[in-house]
Amino acid sequence: MGNTRNWFADVSENRRRRFLASQRDGVAIDVNGHALINFASNDYLGLSTHPAVCMAAQAACAHAVGSGASRLVSGDDPMLHRLEAKLADWKGYEACLIVGSGMLANLGLLQALADRHTHVFADKLNHASLVDGARLSGAKTHRYAHLDAAFLEKQLHQYPAEKRIIVSDGVFSMDGDCADLSTLMALAEAHDTLLLIDDAHGTGTLGENGKGLTTVHHIAGHARLIEVGTFGKAFGSYGAFILGTHELIEGLRQRQRTMIYSTALPPAMIAAAETALLLIQRGEQLKQLHRNLVHFKAGVLKLGFTASDTAIQPLVIGEDADALAMSARLVEHGFFVSAIRPPTVPEGTARLRFTLSAVHSIEQIDQLIACLSLMHDTQRESKTFATNDTNEHELKTKIL
Numbered sequence: 117m118g119n120t121r122n123w124f125a126d127v128s129e130n131r132r133r134r135f136l137a138s139q140r141d142g143v144a145i146d147v148n149g150h151a152l153i154n155f156a157s158n159d160y161l162g163l164s165t166h167p168a169v170c171m172a173a174q175a176a177c178a179h180a181v182g183s184g185a186s187r188l189v190s191g192d193d194p195m196l197h198r199l200e201a202k203l204a205d206w207k208g209y210e211a212c213l214i215v216g217s218g219m220l221a222n223l224g225l226l227q228a229l230a231d232r233h234t235h236v237f238a239d240k241l242n243h244a245s246l247v248d249g250a251r252l253s254g255a256k257t258h259r260y261a262h263l264d265a266a267f268l269e270k271q272l273h274q275y276p277a278e279k280r281i282i283v284s285d286g287v288f289s290m291d292g293d294c295a296d297l298s299t300l301m302a303l304a305e306a307h308d309t310l311l312l313i314d315d316a317h318g319t320g321t322l323g324e325n326g327k328g329l330t331t332v333h334h335i336a337g338h339a340r341l342i343e344v345g346t347f348g349k350a351f352g353s354y355g356a357f358i359l360g361t362h363e364l365i366e367g368l369r370q371r372q373r374t375m376i377y378s379t380a381l382p383p384a385m386i387a388a389a390e391t392a393l394l395l396i397q398r399g400e401q402l403k404q405l406h407r408n409l410v411h412f413k414a415g416v417l418k419l420g421f422t423a424s425d426t427a428i429q430p431l432v433i434g435e436d437a438d439a440l441a442m443s444a445r446l447v448e449h450g451f452f453v454s455a456i457r458p459p460t461v462p463e464g465t466a467r468l469r470f471t472l473s474a475v476h477s478i479e480q481i482d483q484l485i486a487c488l489s490l491m492h493d494t495q496r497e498s499k500t501f502a503t504n505d506t507n508e509h510e511l512k513t514k515i516l
């Protein structure tokens with residue numbers, strides 16, 4: 117087996133993930149020469165292509181592109197400290213630490229917080245970065261059924277230990293539903309544990325001023341709470357941040373290996389995130405996003421979407437092939453939507469994951485709703501999205 121050509125021979129052909137080279141411009145996306153409207157991006161506020169954000173990045177690039185070293189060596193740009201202070205202040209925490217990405221934040225954070233004597237209690241649908249962080253730490257992990265607080269409470273009674281951490285996404289990335297953070301905090305209090313909330317999708321899109329789910333539940337800044345956010349989604353940039361008490365953040369400065377042993381963020385990304393924060397605080401894009409969400413949800417009421425109050429609107433299809441066929445049809449009609457399949461989501465729950473953005477126009481949303489309604493009616497007649505007369509593979513290769 118000492119050959120790179122057959123090393124991954126077990127990757128099954130029908131589960132293969134495809135990379136689609138694509139060019140974006142606002143919500144327009146060009147995929148292999150097809151001009152589509154993008155409903156598959158986490159750029160919820162349209163800030164990744166906002167002129168002010170782009171200009172801030174360009175200005176920072178005039179001086180340097182790379183940061184040259186990790187933060188503890190010589191890559192500790194003063195902009196990082198300024199942005200950390202602004203983020204802590206905005207979100208209502210004592211302190212903040214900026215790291216390379218959300219994935220690196222969670223891998224390093226859990227590794228720093230936990231060891232084999234620590235017990236981690238994790239929602240079954242948590243993001244992969246939280247799952248892998250717990251694994252890397254060597255902690256004993258107990259996964260509870262999605263959003264099942266009663267189950268979690270049982271586990272907390274069952275597994276006493278000195279150091280315990282409840283870990284959850286805020287907004288869940290594949291379902292768009294939200295953890296009940298008030299209940300999680302009450303359990304953390306009752307059982308004397310830490311609470312780690314990764315609100316990658318809620319930051320910038322939920323709550324007063326887009327402050328996110330911890331603000332909605334009035335728990336931001338709590339001494340038991342650690343919050344993670346990313347610049348890769350609503351901020352439209354790249355990088356991530358961890359919020360907590362002074363002591364926690366200082367501990368992470370000493371122990372967070374994914375920060376210590378990795379090159380600091382490029383200045384352009386820091387500058388872009390700082391400008392994005394200013395725009396988020398002004399709130400114009402968030403208003404647009406909510407307007408679009410209300411409009412979209414009213415339009416798809418009868419189309420079988422999973423109830424979600426966030427910018428993530430899933431339509432569970434079931435079989436992988438049906439989800440792929442439907443996304444291919446949508447491409448034919450000018451819409452780019454991602455089909456999410458196992459193992460990213462549980463078997464038999466392949467879905468289309470629509471994401472709304474502040475920069476979609478009402479007309480674009482109406483066009484999508486009209487298209488989905490038509491497909492829905494056709495499906496009711498033929499009982500399935502994958503019609504027999506269309507060779508699905510052919511359709512896909514023709515379009516993509």
Ligand SMILES: *Cc1c(COP(=O)(O)O)cnc(C)c1O
Pocket residue numbers: 217218219220222243245285289314315316317346347348355356
């Ligand atoms: C996207 C996401 C991440 C990863 O963030 P990146 O900055 O893209 O690495 C982490 N956690 C959750 C819940 C996410 O949705």
